[in-house]
Amino acid sequence: MLHLKKYFTEGLIQMAILLSLCGVRVDVELEPYLPSSLHEMILGPTSALTETQFHNLRNHLEEGLHPKSVELDGFSTAQRLLGWVPHAELETWLVQREPEPLPIRSPDQASLLERIPAEIERELTALPVEPQAELEDEEEKEDTETSLQECFRLLEETFPSTEEQWLNDAGGGVEDLESQPSDRDPLLFSTDNPSMDFELHWQDLLNIMEPENTDMDMASSGHNLNSRPSGTFRGNVSGTLSNCCDNPATEADQETLLMETHLQHGLLEPLTESEPVLLPLTPTTELDDHNSALNTQDTLNNIDGHPLNSPPDQTDLLAEEPLEDFSMELMEEDNIITFLSQIYVGRMEPEHLSGIDVNFQSSNSTIPLEGNVMTQDLAGSPPSHLLGYEDNEDDLPIPLSDLLEDATILDEIRLLDQALEEGFSPEMAARLEDESYFNHELAEQEICNKIAVTENHGRPSTHHHGNSTDCEDELDSDSGLSLDFSHSPASPCTSEASSCSSSSTSSSFYVSATGSSFSKDDEEDSEEGLAGSDMEAVMMIKQEELEEEEMGAVGGENHENKLVPVDYSDHSLFHGFSWLEHIGHDHTYNMPWSSACSIPLGKMPTKHAKSARQHDSVKPYPQSFSRSISENKIWSRDERRSQTLKIPFSNEVIVNLPVEDFNSLLSNYQLSEEQLTLIKDIRRRGKNKIAAQNCRKRKQDVLLGLEDDVSSLRRHRSRLLREKRETLRHLQEIRRHMEMLYKQVFSRLTSEEGSPMDATEYMLHFKPNGRNSKKQSQKDKEK
DNA sequence: ATCAGCTGTCATTTG
DNA sequence: GTCAAATGACAGCTG
Incomplete structure (x- = not known):
């Protein structure tokens, strides 16, 4: 008591x-x-x-x-x-x-x-x-x-x-x-007057209840979505009175209480029998749409995993959209929550509820929430054919899948693919050409400018410096030539600064430096575009990416090794590679002589001045002479020799004069054998020195050009892969559209007896020329 | 002291 | 055959 x-x-x-x-x-x-x-x-x-x-x-x-x-x-x-x-x-x-x-x-x-x-x-x-x-x-x-x-x-x-x-x-x-x-x-x-106020009050209560329901669903959907018992939802408006009162503290409480109550009061059976079953619903954005029942039906038809619901290739293709799947899965719960909340508050129309109930009942509670079903293009589907299959999910899929697997359909799809391919291939190729190489050239131009800026800022006026300071610097060049004006990988004063080719090659260093990220971006784009491609494409792309990584490891790091087998003579193979124009016997690769000739003999600054000074200190030159030289200008070895032998020409003249002029010059003077030998050695060494610099520059350019080409080819390849994925996606869409058209056509076709045509017995044939010609249905007895 | 990079030089090759 | 250029190899210098 x-x-x-x-x-x-x-x-x-x-x-x-x-x-x-x-x-x-x-x-x-x-x-x-x-x-x-x-x-x-x-x-x-x-x-x-x-x-x-x-x-x-x-x-x-x-x-x-x-x-x-x-x-x-x-x-x-x-x-x-x-x-x-x-x-x-x-x-x-x-x-x-x-x-x-x-x-x-x-x-x-x-x-x-x-x-x-x-x-x-x-x-x-x-x-x-x-x-x-x-x-x-x-x-x-x-x-x-x-x-x-x-x-x-x-x-x-x-x-x-x-x-x-x-x-x-x-x-x-x-x-x-x-x-x-x-x-x-x-x-x-x-x-x-309760009868008058009832609805108003009830509506107020609904308004109060609505957010709470949503929140509770949100709170519970994360962990209990699939295990939601069927009895927690009353899918009819008349039942919403009690349902909306079912404002549980928690879903678990609700479930427990319901189960207990039903067990105690024997209500479980009526609930499960008469009330629609609430099952996890694949959320779609069309849920708000009043046509969503159709989409839901199709969605569920695809969801239920029946292999015959869709062609195998399509399922394969559909299965390969991991990113989309992932995002869809992320969206699912929210959509489910929204949908359930709508149902809870009775926002959905009764027919929708009933339709959804049917779907729920026909579906399994363990429906895998495949997001890829969202990608189905169901627009334009007549409701009739869908509704016709609504009551029995087994009616549609089998014949349809057989149809889709049929060779004729596949051939038609292939025709469409071909048409598609013919439609985009030229322009795509042109676009590829334009984008790839135009961008390449743009990048090179940008880098040229960047290099010019960098050189102007980072290394101000090396030419100037050379001309102005070489008086204080000592030459150690044996030939007595100033080579600082000439380009070398280490010497930023590239005499071919005017030469964009040289800039491009040296700029390719920047390209390659940024090329990796560039390629990475493209590859990321590729990853983004990965969704929607078929398994074959994915596998191939993965394989290609692996190969690309390997190639990048080789080309990016060990490019020296790749340099060796390069056949410079095969210009057709490397058509468009800017660095190739410097390959070969280009004797004008470096022609900085105009400025060099103006430089007085022995005034060329080099970084070896110090070493030359050390050399001189070792060598048996008079200290006073050496000191006087060091005070004014540092003389190179050949310069000193020429001074010693009283050569009447400067080393610069000796080296830079053309052969004819040089010979005529020698013939104009009476020179001893020793002098002639020294002059020829000076010329030879000077020439060889410049040649060595050019050679090294060329080598560097080749190397950088190869890196640049690798980057460019990677970008091109990534672009091609992306185009391929897009094409496959487009093809997939066309296939889906074909499937829908097939469904529509068969839903409207009737046989001579007036009965609906069985898709397993009939096939659609396109007339080869005819868009005007309607699809013809022919009895396929072979089936 | 060591090392990597730069540079000059020599020998050789190539056109 | 000569020559200039190219190139590999080597050594010295420098940071």
Whole structure:
């Protein structure tokens, strides 16, 4: 009796408080139903509350104050509350029962005042309900439910007319309330004219409930989506009354309570039989569309994994969109949540609900949420053929797949592919040509400019420097030639700065430096474009990427090794490679002589001045002579020799004069054999020195050019791969479109007898020339 | 002290 | 055959 008192009292008081807070006047008149001893025990000697106290309490509750505030402590007992509950007003209220059972609370806790305002606040603010993870043991729940039932029965007896009214208004939903009182606290309506206000109140409640439902679904969908039991959803509008009351604290609670309730009250079977089954739905963006039922049907038809639903190649192709799949999977849950929330709040139209119910029922709860079904182009599909298969998923797929596998269809698809290929190949090739090499040239031009800027900023006026400072610098060149103006990999003063070719080759260093990232970008693009390609393409691309990585490892790092077998003579093979124009016997590779000739003999600055000085210090030259030279200009060895032998020409002249001029010059002077030998050696060494510089420059250019070409070829290859993927994707779309057309055509075709044509017995043939010619259906007896 | 890069030089090859 | 250029190899210098 004690526990009866507890449940009875708490439940009733809870109800009364909630009703009163809504401004509903309720006359519970509890006292007559209570034994005098119990009543006295409940109310106690201090049960009398003043009207002021009650209003204070009510104000606190309405202000959202925590029920454990000091002022509320004075009203913390149920007995005290009972005193004024009978005069509350009952308007409309929806009570969500806390999952935690009442008896758990200790008597000294202000359980009601704690819990009820919390619920009120939760309802009013529509905040997500924190899941109450733990459920108490079954016995306590049963006790709780039993007590509440008793409370409700008591309430019914207390104001039967009101109850009857809203029961009648609510229709079947009230039966749910009646039959499952333990699921949730009842939805109570009692106004002066309940039948009029019912819908309005209900709509308000829906509005309040909606976000909470969504939030709860969101909270629960992450982990419990697929395991959602079928009984948690009532897919009809009439049933939404009870469903929308089904505002569970948590989904787990809801499930548990439902299961328990159904087991206890024998409602499980009606639920599962008559109510639509809520199953995981593959979310689509078309869910909001009212035509989504069709799409859903197709989606589910593809989802169910029946191999015959789609051609094998298509499934293969579809299976190879990992990125899209991934993104779709990311989208799924949100869409499911949205969809479910729509269903919960009754936003979807009944026919949709029914259609979806059919789909749900025909689907398996373990439907793999394949996102690739989203890529199906279902636009334009006539609903008829889809609806025709709606009731039986086994009707459509088999013949259709056979059709699609048929050689004729494949041939037609091939024709389409060919047409497609013919359509884009020339322009694509042209675009490739343009993009690839135009970009290449653009990049080279940019790099030329960049190099010019870099040289101007980073190494200001090396020419100038050479001309201005060479007087202080010593030459150590044996030939006495200034070679700093000439280009060398280390010497930035490239005399062919005007030569864009040289710049391009040296600039190719920048290209290659950025080429890796460039290629990487392209490869990333390739990865992006990977979605939608078929397995073959993916495998091939992966293989090619592996090869590319290997190639990059070789070409990027060990390009020296690649340089060796290069056949420079085969210019046709390397057509378009800018560095090739410097390959071969290009004797004008470096012609900086105009500036060099202006440089006085022995004034060429070199970095070897110091070493030359060291050389000189070793050599048996007079110290005074050496010092005088070092003061003015550093003389090279050949320069000193020429000075020693009194050669009348400068080394610069000796080296740079053309052969004819040089010979005529020699013939004009009477020179000793020693002098002639020295002059020829100076010329030879000077020539060879420049030649060596040119040679090294050329080698460097070749190397850089190869790196540049590697980068360019990689970009080209990535572009080609991307084009290939796009083409495959396009082909896939065409195939899907063909499939849809096939479905449409067969859905409209009828045989001579008027019966629908079986796709397994008929085939569609395209006339070879004819877009004008309609598709012909011929009986395919071979089938 | 060591090393990588640059440069000059020589011998050889090539056109 | 001569010559200039190219190139491989080597050595010295420098940072």
